[in-house]
Amino acid sequence: MTEETALQRVKFYQTGTHTVGNRLIDKGARSVQSSMDRSNAITSGHRACQGCGEALGARYALDAAMRAAEGQLVAVNATGCLEVFTTPYPETSWQIPWLHSLFGNAPAVATGVAAAMRRKGRSEVKVVAQGGDGGTTDIGFGCLSGMFERNDDVLYLCYDNEGYMNTGVQRSSATPPTARTATTPALGDAPGNVFGTGKNLPLIAMAHNIPYVATASVAYLHDLEDKVTKAMHIPGARYIHIMVPCPLGWGTASDATIHIARMAVESGLFPLFEAEHGEVTRSNKIRRRVPVKDYLAPQRRFAHLFKKGQEDTTRIARLQRMADANIERFNLLGERESP
């Protein structure tokens, strides 16, 4: 046995896996995105807004899926921003086989593709379906639940920007309480979206007992890639719910997308975890905890909570309690033993 060198012994790498790449860590531990030969499933020239979280999240996820599938990948897309900004005739940004059918049927279409591949003797070709939160939690929910329930061999990626952004920022069942949208205006006694509504799709997915469910965020690339890679190697129905901030819909600066996504996680409002067969198996620990205010205040959709001199402390506190509840439920501070 050769003696271990300091380079092997020292496990501290300046930026660790927080940055996209790191020349100091093992090649095998480097992200797909840091690679010069990543597939760029979505290439340049697409028409997403400046700083679009979804364009980024989709490329992150699909490039990782491409690597895991060794290039044998087909993507199905629900109607929505991602579909519209990537494929306006006569140009497409996709460099992988891609199919768009309707707003609400991406999971079912993917089921069909997977079935065909199996029957065609092409089972090495893996299928991902993707949609925004509207296409996933609302209009596509029936098909998604069906795909889950049948345990079809599809990885479903939900890019959650908490509203119908493509149609002009309307409320979806993923819109958080108090958020202003075009259909939950910042008017009246309780401006913005109301408390006590909405659905938590990762938990609903878990209730289907499918083999793999995870949440991920564009601000945590390595974690996102790890989850996609893991999911790609599990047969059956898999679901990854990725938070992708929308500068336009959230009212944030175009350069703040990653920062805001990070604040969502670090505040506890968007817990990162994974679950197998209905049970949470791991949660990502909060690294530098922040109050929900740090997440909310930079977003114009929450501006009514932070009016000068009349901050809505009651509802901010209620949002803080939601974050605290997540922290407790998913053990985000790591105070309990991991499950």
Add this chain to the structure above:
Amino acid sequence: MRKQLPFAITLDPGTSLANQTGSWRTERPLYVDRLPPCNNACPAGENIQKWLYHAEEGDYERAWQVLMEDNPLPGVMGRVCYHPCETECNRAKMDETVGIHAIERFLGRQAWEQKWKVIFDAEPSGNRVLVIGAGPSGLSAAYHLTRLGHAVTIREAGPAAGGMMRFGIPKYRLPRDVLDYEIQRILDMGVELELNVKVGDIEGAFEKEGFDAVFVAVGAHLAKRIDIPAHAAGKILDAVSVLRGMEAGGEPPQLGRRVIIYGGGNTAMDVARTAKRLGADESMIVYRRSRTEMPAHDFEATEAEEEGVIIHWLRTIKQIDETMVTVEKMEIDADGRPQPTGEFETIEADTLILALGQDVDTAFLERVPGVDIAKDGVVQVDTRMMTGRTGLFAGGDMVLAERTVTVAVGHGKKAARNIDAWLRGESFENPEKHELAGFDDLNTWYYDDAPQTVQSALDIVRRQTGFEEVLKGLTEDNALYEARRCLSCGNCFECDNCYGICPDNAVIKLGPGDRFRFNYDYCKGCGMCAAECPCGAIKMVAENL
């Protein structure tokens, strides 16, 4: 054969490349290099960040070579430098400063163990340069001049090279084998050293001996004295003499059981700690101001106190009567100055050592035409470090500057580069400094949490009884870890964030060592690359629309 695809609804892959979204841009990102605060603060002008970069990869030799481009004494420097780099280090605002000095010392050690040689390839210039004084400044000048191809002779009045490094800094801070090794390495490059030669005739060096340029760096060795009323004179020594006496090779100075050191500078601390090691039961410092105002570094006072040195703050010595030293209590006024209170105390002491600073012995320069000596006794030099006498340069403690080994080494380098330029009939221009990389330019989220490595220290009994080095060096593991704590402020370290984070794939990765390029055909100017660059190496500038 390729089939005819359905019109419009089916599209060929990647065709959006025809849509150049760069036209949306109102701001464009630019890659910049900013000046890291460590580099900016280094009196020796080291490119600290660059040598840390190589050390991070475990390429210690390359790191050392980069370091050696600016400073020939890493082993010394890693021990005695007061590391202003660390004071300015942005990491200190995150957790703790990067232990630059300890890594430098580690590299010095590696170079010794591996017998690394400096790589330089200058052609011999045919010029001869005389360096007067073999202290840090003179050695540094000689080293750099040699690297630049000039033939150098050093003349040193004392019995050994090293100057204050040898005769001012105690062994427990700088073991002499380290010093000897690093001096010898300079001599091995071809520098001629003449010891016990006091140069009195500068003009003769030019005119008779034919030196093309002279660099004078004789230091400041004359101890400052004050008058203290003495009924019966006790034993009064000066700090410089005591420390020099430690190096004479014979018996160490006899200081008695109780010693008072008068002064609050680093030299006072050195002498107090030396006294303790020489067996004094009571080694006491008397200083007229408080800890906040003392010129010594806080860690020196702390280490002295750890070793049992007692510091009497806010006291001035008023009178000595054999072993009875009368001190007056002081208090700090609103302007931060000590004012007498009229309250007195007495302290018993066998010896009083004055550590009140040193002056330059400029006598031999006063005869040189053109040389201007200021009222406070320092030699005047211009921005090139040249005195009023053409071809005569000066540096180190004898010119107006902070008197530290590192400043002296920096002077040596600066003088050497100017001498070289002057010899070639040119003027040396420092490359334009980049904008400083401030803490606010960084995105500190990306750096892993990592407290500074603590250098282990000798146990206290051995510190109180001998001259063994107090601070231990880092192991390779520690040094590698510590180097990786560097934030690379202001300069790309190829973390790939811009490349990965761009939603428009508008960053082109050029490969290891070659950094990145923006593809302005597609960059929409969202600014995410700049916001998420950990080290502030991207800035957004307005497009001219």
Add this chain to the structure above:
Amino acid sequence: MLKQIEGSIAVAEAIALCRPEVVCAYPITPQTHIVEGVGALVKSGALENCEFINVESEFAALSVAIGASAAGARTYTATASQGILFMAEAVYNAAGLGLPIVMTIGNRAIGAPINIWNDHTDAMSVKDAGWIQLFAETNQEAVDLHIQAFRLAEELSSPVMVCMDGFILTHAYERIDVPTQEEIDAFLPPYDPVQVLDPVEPYSIGAMVGPEAFTEVRYLAHEKQLQALRLIPEIGAVFKDVFDRESGGLIHPYRTEGAETIAVALGSVNGTIKEVVDAMRDEGAAVGSISICSFRPFPLDELEATLAGAKHVVVIEKSLAPGLGGILASNVRMALREMAVPVYTVIAGLGGRPITMASLRGILEAAAKGRLPDVQFLDLDHGAVEREILRARGIRRSGPTAENILKSLGAAAVAGDE
């Protein structure tokens, strides 16, 4: 091979012989027996290499079919009635994407009121979705049309809907010649798609098309239907060569030579119509009929040519365009736009109402005498509807505000008087 068999089961067996690779099933009466039949063949192993997928809705059924077809699989599903409305968005989508899915419609009425019995409202609701719509007159033709449908769909890259009347055909036990595997294999080559999702050629299917090209895309959809007008008879001819019987084609004229009154209809009612025609011809009446097999594309030229000598055209249809009248009749009028021939609309058989020979005969006789109204509801209970119209008129509330207010005041005044 001749079998005494339920229509649905015969179709299921024929589908299975066409070697579909993906079949999606969601139950709705009256098509249920077909997918159940296919499912049983898959489960028993009789139909190999086929994914039989039980989905959660008709919307999902056609969506799964879309994915499977786009990935190059021969794909089949079936639905009816409400089901076709629930999948309507996907119906358009499958056509727009040019996917050769074959779907059976077990024709049934659409509610409300909910009604499980036969008419053609379901097929008519998606007549302009871009699918080819073939109507089977008999269960034998239903079997044959499905076989032809796959070939037609795959040659043309277009989805094909085979319509067979609910219960009347789907649940009828008849003697049916179910072909052999060899015959079908001789007729139907393996599916070789024009475009397919494949990492080897990763193109994007389903782009967003704006005003700059949308008209052209729609024109091409129309043009594809015009191609089908040519292709349907060709395939019918090939079918005849292989199977030695007439099936499919655009229209089936029956005793139209010299006919002055010609009935036109879709689907199984043509059987009854033919019997009436025979009876009236026996009595010397110049009547004939046309069974339209291909409703989409609509065979304008063939109808014009066949109806050229007619004096009265009676369209008997199992659907209604409320506020207009006949759907099929409107289409037939388009075929006869150059001719001054009256085209009567007879709405018949809605929601499973029997269409009797006596009623049909009455209609044709009246038509021959020029005594039919433009739109006639066959066997309508006039008393019932008139009573309801009267009753509803009395309680009507919406309408001009002033009138309603006066009505309310009147009602209140009456109440107050009491």
